[in-house]
Amino acid sequence: MKNSNNILNIKTSTWARDSHGLYDYESHSTFKKQFSATKTCYIVRVGTEVQQTLNLTEAPGQEDFTPLCMVSLEKNEFSVLWLNEYLWSVVKTMRTKHGPGVALALDDVVKLGRVSFKITALRASPYQELSDNTQDSEDSFLQENQEKGVCRICLSDDSTAQNPLISPCKCIGSMKYIHLGCLQKWIASRMVVRNTSNCMTYSWKSMDCEICKSSFPFKIGSNDKDLELFKIDKPTAPFIVLEAVGSDRNRNRGVHVISISNDNSITLGRGHDADVRISDISVSRCHANVKFKDGSFILEDNNSKFGTLIKSGSKLMVQSTGALVLQAGRTVLSMSTKNNSNDLPDLH
Ligand SMILES: [Zn+2]
Ligand SMILES: [Zn+2]
Structure with a gap:
């Protein structure tokens, strides 16, 4: 008899359009596909058709196939490994013990629409020391004595x-x-500083x-301590720092220093009244919120059109309690060991 835990139900939805690796969470033009996996395999997309294959080199329709992820079965547990840079967790399907959303951690990468940020600093209490990342420090920037x-x-x-x-x-x-x-001084003359009550x-x-x-570089290593190339005023209240990341060098670069007092929440979006304003057409007017609750910064999606996504260092495990929902480019995958038709949340 086959153990029923060793069946992974996979539901997929692929947006008909292929645009910047986005998935439109409001669109009805999506292609659905449902199948199950019973062993370690790859999930690939051929055109708009999502399917599994045991071997990437013998995948069907190779001229137009995109590997989405690898599903691994080990000790009766399914986990998902990324094959591409673009496998993300879908924030609106995630929950913390306080409710919907995900608790942010240092070095997490967050994506709103097609705009990505890295959490480069995070401090829950004003007394806690900032984690100091000195491993990248190099002394080569400093002038040698004899020169x-x-x-x-x-x-x-x-x-x-x-x-x-x-x-x-x-x-x-x-x-x-x-x-x-x-x-x-040169860098300060090129920077634009915008200040709202919660965000610099x-x-x-x-x-x-x-x-x-x-x-x-942002910081220059020296023997004693890092020299900062530009001064960021760090608030005394709990704060996080979001640094824009991405390969598009022509786009605006920026650092958002967000302070949030207890039980308060700030908004990220394209709208003029957003605390953190992101002027990109793929970002909704009020796209997402971050609130500070019981010592954690909780990121929540606000039913945004192109979704709020997160990539963290933790392993992507399929829990028996609910579905693991991931986005890989224009495909959203919902994976569950239960055969529950409600497991693909809120997708058309
Ligand atoms: Zn000088
Ligand atoms: Zn130069």
């Missing part, structure tokens, strides 16, 4: 601990060095060196 150089902006060769000469980009020769202070937004078009075009 002589002058600042390419002020032409002085003074180098002090407070205002050292640094080499933050790929420029060489007489353009190699710049004072930390001179670079901070720092944005810039480009933080690239105008000569060698390499991008300046």
Whole structure:
């Protein structure tokens, strides 16, 4: 007899359009497919048709197939592994012990429509030290003692601990060095700061060196501590920092410093009254909320058109208690070990 736990029911819905890897949660133009898996396999999409295959190299219709994820059965438990950068958890189907949503953690990546942010700092109480990520620190930016150089902006060769000469980009020769202070001033002059009651937004078009075009790092390692290239005023209330990420270098870059007091909530969206304003057409006017509850920052979707997604470091397990809902490009997959027709939540 086959153990009924070893059957994974998979329901999929694929948006008819293929646009920026988005899925339209309001659209009725979707293709549905339902099947079950009983062993480790791959889920692939051929055109708008989602199917499973045991071997990626022998997948059907290879000229137009996209691997979506791998389903793994181990010790009677199904887990899902990503094959592409674009496998995300669907926030509106997630729950915390406080209700709908997901608790944010450091280094999570959140996606609203096609705009992605990384949680680069998160502090629940004003007394808790920020986690300090020093492993990336390199000393190579700092001027070697035996080298002589002058600042390419002020032409002085003074180098002090407070205002050292640094080499933050790929420029060489007489353009190699710049004072930390001179670079901070240059960066500050290019930043736009927008302030609402809950959110400080720092944005810039480009933080690239105008000569060698390499991008300046956020922090520069030194022996004692990291030198910050620009000063962010960190609030005393609980706060999180969302940093825009993405491969599109032409889009606005920015850092949102969001402070939320207890039991309060802030909005993210394209609307003018949003606390964190994201001007991208794929972002709904009031797209998502973040609230601070019992020491956790909870992200909730607000029935947005193109969804609120999250990618965290934790393993994607199919729990017996409910469906695991994932989005891979224009396909949403709902996976459950129960044969319950209500498991694909809220999708047309
Ligand atoms: Zn200088
Ligand atoms: Zn340069």
